Each structure stands twice: as structure tokens, then as C-alpha cells.
Amino acid sequence: MLMEYVPGGELFSYLRNMGRFNNSTGLFYSAEIICAIEYLHSKEIVYRDLKPENILLDKEGHIKLTDFGFAKKLVDRTWTLCGTPEYLAPEVIQSKGHGRAVDWWALGILIFEMLSGFPPFFDDNPFGIYQKILAGKIDFPRHLDLYVKDLIKKLLVVDRTRRLGNMKNGADDVKRHRWFRSVDWDAVPQRKLKPPIVPKKFSRTSKRETQNVIKKLEDY
Numbered sequence: 001m002l003m004e005y006v007p008g009g010e011l012f013s014y015l016r017n018m019g020r021f022n023n024s025t026g027l028f029y030s031a032e033i034i035c036a037i038e039y040l041h042s043k044e045i046v047y048r049d050l051k052p053e054n055i056l057l058d059k060e061g062h063i064k065l066t067d068f069g070f071a072k073k074l075v076d077r078t079w080t081l082c083g084t085p086e087y088l089a090p091e092v093i094q095s096k097g098h099g100r101a102v103d104w105w106a107l108g109i110l111i112f113e114m115l116s117g118f119p120p121f122f123d124d125n126p127f128g129i130y131q132k133i134l135a136g137k138i139d140f141p142r143h144l145d146l147y148v149k150d151l152i153k154k155l156l157v158v159d160r161t162r163r164l165g166n167m168k169n170g171a172d173d174v175k176r177h178r179w180f181r182s183v184d185w186d187a188v189p190q191r192k193l194k195p196p197i198v199p200k201k202f203s204r205t206s207k208r209e210t211q212n213v214i215k216k217l218e219d220y
Helices: 011-018 023-042 101-116 126-135 146-155 171-175 204-219
Strands: 055-057 063-065
Touching (some): 011 055, 023 063, 023 101
Antiparallel strands (some): 055 063
């Protein structure tokens, strides 16, 4: 099976190289991810594995979600325990049944990690991580913007019925948050905003190697 070539690599790599993203970079990628989640939910698909490793950058620096191995189409709830420990929502850990709300929880974790360089709940073993997630205590680095702290708190509400994104207005509640006050939401899905990270262009050698691989596949 052939898949689209996404030359920019993982967002994870840029995050590790930079240590953490500044506020505007985190804001840009959060906005694009929100539009991706909103689209999936409109198709009744829960992604369930949002993390920096599963976000790729195209040649212009826009995001593409990858690895839909845990994604599931559902109308009500599912009880499968799956995902990355640091990103699991409380209802997944407690086997209470889960739905779209888990993606909004994961968004809160991702925003924290992008701007801090580490996830809000971490430990040497998964069980320690789960305990911290269920406790819900978040220690914010001092440098974080006040508005983004408020957004993260509202996304990381243990009670999913009160979690931002999972209430009556869905994704619109997230998009209307003050942290996103400068975002043109019509421009985001049309890829009209300039990405803060633009992957380096390939050398002639790498282009030639890519063409050789394509030719071999065509001859196969």
C-alpha cells in the first residue's frame, strides 16, 4: 500500500530539538489540530491517539495526522483501553466507556507538552501516570500564558461532561476560547496561515534517491 509522502517528519522531532515551542508556535499547531479533530468528530470518528509522534509536517509546515490504528467510528461509547499512557483520559483508565471527549483531553495534554517540553502527568511507570491523571493536579511552568493555562485546565477536566469541547457547542467552545482570539478560523482549514516551522528543503541527492525509489515501485 502506498501512502502520501510527508517530508517534514514528526512534530515530535521539532519539539525535542527546540525543547519547547513558544506561545505563537503552539497556538498555530493547536489551531490546525483542532480543525482536524473537529472534522473527524463530524464523521463520528474518535482518533484516540493524539501525540506529537503522530503529527507530521508537510513540506510547507502544515500538520497531517497519521497512525489511525486506534481510531474508531462510533455513535455512543467504547470500552477499549488503548492509547499512550501520558495521554489517556480518566474515563479510559477507569473503563467507564469513552467517546469524543478523550480527544479533547489529549489536546490539553498536547498543548501543555508543546509549550512546556514535557507532559503534565508523568512517572517512571504507567500506574504512577494513571494515578496522577485521576488526581488531576496540574503544575504549570511559570512562563505559560495565563489564557493557555485556563484553556488547558478546561480541557483537562476529569469530569468529561464538563470538559471543554465535549459540551453542547462542541469544538466551537474550544475555538472561542480567549487563547485563540487572534486566530482566523476560516483560514486555518484552507491552509492560508503561514506555518511557524518550515521543513528544510531536500538536497538534489535526496530528491534523486526519492525518484529512484518511486521508479522501483512503479517497476515492481
